[in-house]
Amino acid sequence: MTGLWNLPRVELATVPTPLRPAPELSTMLGAEIWFKRDDLTGFGLGGNKVRALEYLLGDALSQGSDCLVTGSGPQSNWAMLAALAARRCGLDAYLVCYGSPVPATGNLLLAELAGARITFTGSPERASVDAGIATLADELRRDGRTPCVLPRGGATPIGALGYAHASLELAEQLLATGLRPRQLWLATGSGGTQGGLLAGAWWLQLPYEVVGVTVSRPAPQCLQQVGKLAAGVEKLLSAGAHGEAGVTSRAVTVIDGFLGPGYGIASAAGTDAARLVARTEGVFLDPVFGAKAMAALISASSGVVSHSRAISPLVFLVTGGVPTLFTATGGRT
Ligand SMILES: Cc1ncc(COP(=O)(O)O)c(C=O)c1O
Incomplete structure (x- = not known):
């Protein structure tokens, strides 16, 4: 053990x-x-989610990642904390949110404060985030980046x-x-x-x-x-x-x-x-x-x-x- x-x-x-x-x-x-x-x-x-992120960021750094891509809803505790933890570890943070842009309150406000780059899928479906994360990660790889890609909720x-x-x-x-x-x-x-x-x-x-x-x-x-x-x-x-x-x-x-x-x-x-x-x-x-x-x-x-x-x-x-x-x-x- x-x-x-x-x-x-x-x-x-x-x-x-x-x-x-x-x-x-x-x-x-x-x-x-x-x-x-x-x-x-x-x-x-x-x-x-802070406890999960200790291991997820540890893994990301050991794999040589230079940015983190994840997402969920604009009020996701997970997404905000993932962005904050990524920045704390020196990684760029990209968040994909379902829906359309909304005023920055609560977690969205804090994610912006943490420097997350936030995009919206335009679809109200929560599952639209999964495809959005995959597409964004592909784009980043094409740009020579090494993203750590994490699913909703980590x-x-x-x-x-x-x-x-x-x-x-x-x-x-x-x-x-x-x-x-x-x-x-x-x-x-x-x-x-x-x-x-x-x-x-x-x-x-x-x-x-x-x-x-x-x-x-x-x-x-x-x-x-x-x-x-x-x-x-x-x-x-x-x-x-x-x-x-x-x-x-x-x-x-x-x-x-x-x-x-x-x-x-x-x-x-x-x-x-x-x-x-x-x-x-x-x-x-x-x-x-x-x-x-x-x-x-x-x-x-x-x-x-x-x-x-x-x-x-x-x-x-x-x-x-x-x-x-x-x-x-x-x-x-
Ligand atoms: C405050 C809070 N409690 C409970 C949970 C549920 O945790 P899990 O997604 O690991 O089931 C979450 C998930 O985001 C959360 O933000």
Whole structure:
């Protein structure tokens, strides 16, 4: 299990992020809840993608890349942080956004501030970004550049390694606090964070179930994607060793039903959940990811989510997304 230490990584995050009890919320929901504060990863305005970018940028630099190409929506936390991390590592940053140009607020404003070169596909389809990234990368190669090309969300096994590494950090904190959580809850989008956590839990034999709340894709697609990424991480972790099948044979847990009006658009249940957490614990949950995951946890605590129960004690991963707190629609624009 030496794979993690042999892979190139750049240090971007300030870790460990705090693991703290949420006493008021626990009382209200009748479950012992702790927050792992990855909104405080300490690069840009923080967030879960910082951990993925440590490995993705490490890999890009080791391959001799001189620029980074990725994309998503104009309010993507991922795209903004990828651009910021690229610039921090001395690479030019190119972002492809779906849709048409919009006023620069939230993440788009920050991406511009970071010096990202931003283009729009002109199509409202999220998938239009994938073709846009490929075309732009080809153009850059024709110009003699060496682009590091990353998919939406940075959802690759190398990116997902960030949360295998974070699992080690959490394991140390659990040891120090004596906490033995039965579940770890989080919002799932492209699947890299949950995939990395699943692989990490398997690797370290951690006691909890990783429960993802999908806020982007239908659950079956999400299950497949998380499983694939977890297996990819497992393979990287086992590099040089003869690892037995771990994650691939584990059940992936994804909860559906909390997307609300759509990806990137705040939901009523999420807004209520975010209000409750701000008013009880002094923690802001973003409207696109964290708020919807918390809405699911609140429902599960009251037994409303039939296919998954909140099993106490549990940890809720606060994944960041702070810039979208300041956008009118809570995400998509
Ligand atoms: C704030 C926040 N939380 C959660 C997620 C979901 O992470 P993943 O795409 O790895 O599933 C994202 C993805 O961009 C995010 O920005």
